[in-house]
Amino acid sequence: MMKLNKKIKRKLRNRKKMKDVNKSRYRISVFKTLNNLSAQIIDDKQKKTLVSASSIEKDIKAKKVKKIDKSNIIGEILAKRAKEKNISNVYFDRGQYRYHGRVRAFAETLRKNGLKF
Numbered sequence: 199m200m201k202l203n204k205k206i207k208r209k210l211r212n213r214k215k216m217k218d219v220n221k222s223r224y225r226i227s228v229f230k231t232l233n234n235l236s237a238q239i240i241d242d243k244q245k246k247t248l249v250s251a252s253s254i255e256k257d258i259k260a261k262k263v264k265k266i267d268k269s270n271i272i273g274e275i276l277a278k279r280a281k282e283k284n285i286s287n288v289y290f291d292r293g294q295y296r297y298h299g300r301v302r303a304f305a306e307t308l309r310k311n312g313l314k315f
Contacts, residue, residue: 209294222291224248226276226308226315228290228301235269235300237276239285249283251276263272269300273307280313290315 217226225240236252253259253268263271280286290308295301309315 205294211229212293213291216289216291218290223315224285225291226251226313227244227286228293228295228304230295233265235265235272235304237272239276239280248285249279251278251279264299266303269304271309272310273304274305277308277311281311282300286312288313288315 199266206267225242226237227240228235228237230236234253236254237302238250239248240309241248243261251272253272258268258271258275261271280288292305303313
């Protein structure tokens with residue numbers, strides 16, 4: 199129970215800090231499970247998801263790759279879809295997850311493919 203409370207507090211604290219600083223940008227929200235990773239670009243003003251990508255999609259799921267490689271693939275796909283919608287400035291909401299491993303690989307791939315945060 200204590201571990202769950204710490205994760206929720208960390209998520210809310212991170213999100214509050216980021217929203218205060220970035221009023222005119224879209225938010226990239228990351229969700230990860232033991233085997234999968236999904237991310238979406240959200241417009242908080244309209245409360246709508248603009249772009250999303252996940253490792254559960256058929257073309258990614260068919261490939262047998264390691265978890266960090268999946269994160270890189272998802273980062274490339276999300277950046278490509280964001281460019282199609284003319285989204286370049288965003289802020290990265292890592293939620294309750296620490297910035298290492300798959301989350302870090304995902305963020306670095308987004309930066310390489312042209313998103314600025």
